[in-house]
Amino acid sequence: MKAFSDRLAEAVRRTKAPVVVGLDPRLEGLPTAIAPKEKFPAAVALAFERFCQGVIDAVARHVPAVKPQAAFFEQLGPPGMQALANLIAYAQKQGLLVILDGKRNDIGSTAAAYADGWLGPGGVSPWGADALTVNPYLGEDAIQPFIETAKARGAGLFVLVKTSNPGSRQFQDLVADGVPLYQHVGRWVQQLAGRTLGQCGYGLVGAVVGATYPAQLTELRSLMPQVWFLVPGYGAQGGTARDVAGAFDPQGLGAIVVSARAILFAHQQSPYREQFGSSRWQEAVEAAACDMIAQLRAETPASRLPPS
């Protein structure tokens, strides 16, 4: 089984697009044709599944990966979880890597159970995601079981280092031994990545670093040279292509930038609303994804990815 870091590098090189489409379905964002008539969980779950399948169909040729947000499926109870399982399998069938955004974390055998459940390949794991986001607060013995399972199954991890929200300052920026907490976490993630390198020069343990903190992105890039960055906070949260430029290595690898709302619900937003409207929502999704790709190619080292 090929290492996740190498599968991600190949997919980014192939698409020349360091973009991850966040699958964060919301009832109020669904196009008219898909919105459920009834609001009970099973009906909403089915609508979420159809919507996300449509998004996957629209972007699969253009991007390397999608990132389902577990919360929006868990919110619907068991029918939502079934929709999530169906979507993970559907996205992989369309050639996409799936990064499950669950921010899971626990200790010892409990962490092992999360890893066993979520990290693919499908058939071996009931959910079968290619990678999972995890939280570092519990420390090394809580991450180790995730790493062991990921290594055995060719899967990856993204550890929260510096998150994109305003409140990330509260604890992540506390200074201990002259260094903010997020750098303590970042240095440790670099060690973990250095021990699990793929042929691309990156390890299986990646980091979540927000687009809304461009100075920290650049600082962490040099502190963590072998760590894939998953960069949320682009678009709706305020991060721009220029803000994320520092997340990449000089060859245009090393970072994948997430956008959810701005792509998923493009049909509700200018200029796509005027151009496509609700009925042609899949074209709006595709156009918004392609515009984001073009912005990243114009403003970041992603321009240096090899021509396809």
Place this chain on the structure above:
Amino acid sequence: MKAFSDRLAEAVRRTKAPVVVGLDPRLEGLPTAIAPKEKFPAAVALAFERFCQGVIDAVARHVPAVKPQAAFFEQLGPPGMQALANLIAYAQKQGLLVILDGKRNDIGSTAAAYADGWLGPGGVSPWGADALTVNPYLGEDAIQPFIETAKARGAGLFVLVKTSNPGSRQFQDLVADGVPLYQHVGRWVQQLAGRTLGQCGYGLVGAVVGATYPAQLTELRSLMPQVWFLVPGYGAQGGTARDVAGAFDPQGLGAIVVSARAILFAHQQSPYREQFGSSRWQEAVEAAACDMIAQLRAETPASRLPPS
């Protein structure tokens, strides 16, 4: 809807037992009569559900609450999640409070989706838990949506402060401004609890503090006088009744102590194995729970709870 902190205080006073039974089912711990013949997820999920129902039946008269561990159900994919939903409803029907151990966390509207999904009452929420464990790494704006939903629905939260594992030292003990990180988190949790007080004098925001760090338990008790403590690490992880004594207030309230393996799998452990064996596993569960209650009554301020 009565406040969660008051419902918990009432249940602890009624049972005179500050004990939470952790529902962490494991295949290798199942009694012979319940172990599934086939190992596919739906069969294992059904066995987990039957096993946990049996545990609930055995302890419902004795303890105030159970704590299902989400990981062991997620590990089985969608059938596991259905079993989890069934168990939450079953436990509540037997009069138990349900603290879902999911250690969830995310920002803004995503945190709101987790809160909406998990925090009861059932019927309003598809999962319907009475309380949820949450992780503080993302800061205040990630916890606020959980608090708002919990307040509106009479539910509770337990924020990870000082976890029971050895690795909790790595980041939680880093000293910033002369104070370890876990105390920064603890002081903030105390503020949140102070703003959401029930009639019992405790707030809806509780804290997870490990039995394996008795000095920190006592220190945090005085730092966080209005915060319910959920105390893992008892028994199998090494914490004793004497270790957790400092978690209680002088009236015997303020802390609930978790045990999972030592109760669930008592039929595999001395002295219960010899006394009951696999066939009478429910009696072993009940005896182990009652022994733990007796230890806590003997060694902690729980002895001062009012007679029933």
